[in-house]
Amino acid sequence: MNLNGRRVTIHDMTLRDGMHPKRHQISLSQMVDIAQRLDAAGVPLIEVTHGDGLGGASINYGFPAETDQAYLRAVVPVLKHARVSALLIPGIGTLDELRLAHDCGVHTLRVATHCTEADISEQHLGLSRKLGLDTVGFLMMAHMSPSEALVKQALIMEDAGAQTVYVTDSAGYMLPDDVTAAVGALRAALRSETEVGFHGHHNLSMGVANSLCAIEAGASRIDASAAGLGAGAGNTPLEVLVAVLNRLGVEHGIDLYGVMDVAEDVVVPMMDHPVRIDRDALTLGYAGVYSSFLLFAKRASERYGVSSRDILLEMGRRKTVGGQEDLIEDVALDLARDRA
Amino acid sequence: MKIPCAIIGSGNIGTDLIYKALRSLSLEPVWMVGIDATSEGLARARGLGLKTTHEGLDGLYPHLQADGIRLVFDATSAHVHRLNAPRLREADVVAIDMTPAALGPYCVPVVNLRDHILRGETNINLISCGGQATIPMVNAVSQVQSVDYGEIVATVASRSIGPGTRKNIDEFTRTTAAGVAQVGGAKRGKAIIVINPADPPIIMRNTVHCLTTEAPDERRITESVQSMVKAVSEYVPGYRLKNGPVFDGRRVSIFLEVAGRGDYLPSYAGNLDIMTAAAVRTGELFAEEMNR
Numbered sequence: 001m002n003l004n005g006r007r008v009t010i011h012d013m014t015l016r017d018g019m020h021p022k023r024h025q026i027s028l029s030q031m032v033d034i035a036q037r038l039d040a041a042g043v044p045l046i047e048v049t050h051g052d053g054l055g056g057a058s059i060n061y062g063f064p065a066e067t068d069q070a071y072l073r074a075v076v077p078v079l080k081h082a083r084v085s086a087l088l089i090p091g092i093g094t095l096d097e098l099r100l101a102h103d104c105g106v107h108t109l110r111v112a113t114h115c116t117e118a119d120i121s122e123q124h125l126g127l128s129r130k131l132g133l134d135t136v137g138f139l140m141m142a143h144m145s146p147s148e149a150l151v152k153q154a155l156i157m158e159d160a161g162a163q164t165v166y167v168t169d170s171a172g173y174m175l176p177d178d179v180t181a182a183v184g185a186l187r188a189a190l191r192s193e194t195e196v197g198f199h200g201h202h203n204l205s206m207g208v209a210n211s212l213c214a215i216e217a218g219a220s221r222i223d224a225s226a227a228g229l230g231a232g233a234g235n236t237p238l239e240v241l242v243a244v245l246n247r248l249g250v251e252h253g254i255d256l257y258g259v260m261d262v263a264e265d266v267v268v269p270m271m272d273h274p275v276r277i278d279r280d281a282l283t284l285g286y287a288g289v290y291s292s293f294l295l296f297a298k299r300a301s302e303r304y305g306v307s308s309r310d311i312l313l314e315m316g317r318r319k320t321v322g323g324q325e326d327l328i329e330d331v332a333l334d335l336a337r338d339r340a
Numbered sequence: 341m342k343i344p345c346a347i348i349g350s351g352n353i354g355t356d357l358i359y360k361a362l363r364s365l366s367l368e369p370v371w372m373v374g375i376d377a378t379s380e381g382l383a384r385a386r387g388l389g390l391k392t393t394h395e396g397l398d399g400l401y402p403h404l405q406a407d408g409i410r411l412v413f414d415a416t417s418a419h420v421h422r423l424n425a426p427r428l429r430e431a432d433v434v435a436i437d438m439t440p441a442a443l444g445p446y447c448v449p450v451v452n453l454r455d456h457i458l459r460g461e462t463n464i465n466l467i468s469c470g471g472q473a474t475i476p477m478v479n480a481v482s483q484v485q486s487v488d489y490g491e492i493v494a495t496v497a498s499r500s501i502g503p504g505t506r507k508n509i510d511e512f513t514r515t516t517a518a519g520v521a522q523v524g525g526a527k528r529g530k531a532i533i534v535i536n537p538a539d540p541p542i543i544m545r546n547t548v549h550c551l552t553t554e555a556p557d558e559r560r561i562t563e564s565v566q567s568m569v570k571a572v573s574e575y576v577p578g579y580r581l582k583n584g585p586v587f588d589g590r591r592v593s594i595f596l597e598v599a600g601r602g603d604y605l606p607s608y609a610g611n612l613d614i615m616t617a618a619a620v621r622t623g624e625l626f627a628e629e630m631n632r
Contacts, residue, residue: 094510
């Protein structure tokens with residue numbers, strides 16, 4: 001694989017996807033500390049919000065330690081070079097929260113939909129673009145759609161105002177060839193000035209390898225997270241990705257030791273549990289299930305005495321999509337009753 | 341006596357509505373109003389014995405009096421309903437608004453329709469499909485004790501969500517959240533919608549979470565929820581309590597499934613069926629009052 005001289009923008013997920021394994025309880029001071037360290041290490045773009053994006057505060061997804069507004073107002077002003085992004089999932093967040101994020105000084109707005117439902121994002125992508133934000137479309141659970149279908153959805157987002165469209169492997173299910181095909185198809189179909197991005201989860205240990213395939217196929221934005229802090233077995237580990245990109249001669253502007261230290265000195269010590277490929281996270285990647293379901297399945301498993309793997313497999317069998325956390329308790333109750 | 345009524349909007353919703361209205365013992369669907377002479381909905385309405393026009397409300401207006409139309413179901417769009425509403429009021433016709441226009445008060449028939457009728461309201465808004473499915477449950481809890489916060493999650497089949505809703509998904513979340521508070525009786529409301537493209541399509545499912553102010557009275561809430569499910573299922577036969585209520589601290593969670601009756605719309609589209617069923621129920625209660 002020859003990636004020598006390629007340029008990519010690394011987008012940090014520690015403070016957004018990383019909210020999932022922290023049950024959205026990262027404190028303001030931890031957010032500010034990590035963001036400043038990432039900034040100092042040269043990370044150009046840092047996502048900050050509830051794990052389920054703007055407006056995610058809910059019984060269904062979990063109430064965060066602080067509001068989106070408080071997090072953004074704390075982080076945005078203290079960064080010297082890095083910019084801040086916010087995620088918005090239509091159906092959960094609304095244009096009101098988008099405007100609020102804009103008021104807080106967000107530079108990039110990412111609008112996420114399930115990979116077949118891009119047309120519910122038109123309003124949000126349109127407003128984001130109108131406000132002058134760097135506007136990104138985020139096609140989640142991309143493994144559930146063949147490349148041709150994914151291209152159609154990407155074009156809807158591009159038409160609505162997205163300047164970058166992501167292939168988002170929310171379940172950490174994709175294998176390198178899948179990523180090559182999906183990213184390559186988007187790269188071929190979208191305008192040359194539109195960027196393609198890749199967001200990986202490490203449930204099958206493919207985070208870094210998949211990111212390399214994405215770059216090779218034309219992606220120029222890659223998501224990663226310090227020590228992999230993210231849903232499921234976490235995201236592509238930032239410090240590992242940076243080390244590999246250095247060896248391949250990919251330009252990214254990030255200091256390797258800097259991000260190694262953020263991961264080791266700050267992020268690992270603050271983990272509530274080791275973010276790793278345990279049997280439940282592996283099941284996510286194996287069955288193609290939304291990574292954020294992990295802790296919900298573990299909790300339901302404890303409460304109702306049914307196996308978390310059985311719950312996750314059933315979630316996969318029912319072809320669930322991101323956001324269906326509420327079905328987990330329902331499924332656990334069904335499984336407990338069937339067993340009785 | 342059956343009350344003569346008209347349906348404006350000859351799309352899927354309007355067409356499904358005809359079947360339910362034809363079954364009603366107190367409504368007589370007389371007119372179907374569209375804007376496209378070649379629409380399948382108008383042809384089907386004619387086949388079912390309704391008079392039709394493709395000239396919108398203009399086409400119906402001259403016949404309102406002669407045909408004794410006292411009730412109109414508006415299944416068009418928020419924009420069109422805003423234009424229709426003042427003219428219907430002028431003609432002294434009750435408007436049941438199935439669009440997100442919400443010019444009149446929010447209504448869930450089983451919760452607050454009688455109050456609206458007694459107050460003399462003549463334009464009634466049906467909130468949203470998710471609202472019709474979930475607000476009765478929030479209300480069932482808030483009837484027992486005070487609810488600080490109500491949150492609903494509606495999961496619907498991708499194929500059941502039309503272009504209008506897709507272009508303005510925020511309208512669903514905002515309107516439904518407002519209904520959870522105003523009609524459901526929670527101090528604050530939130531609504532989430534998830535669209536699932538699985539094939540075969542999934543049946544509409546809803547989760548209702550409430551945070552009660554004091555520790556929940558489990559026995560009374562369970563009874564209230566079960567009796568409310570029974571009341572809704574009288575006009576939406578596919579309305580089912582799947583699991584719950586589950587109690588966890590102050591959290592009360594209720595898991596529901598809504599299968600459609602399959603009149604014209606496919607049965608997985610319980611979200612659309614519950615709208616047309618709620619509309620007909622609303623029409624019937626008005627009809628009862630008119631006959632009084």
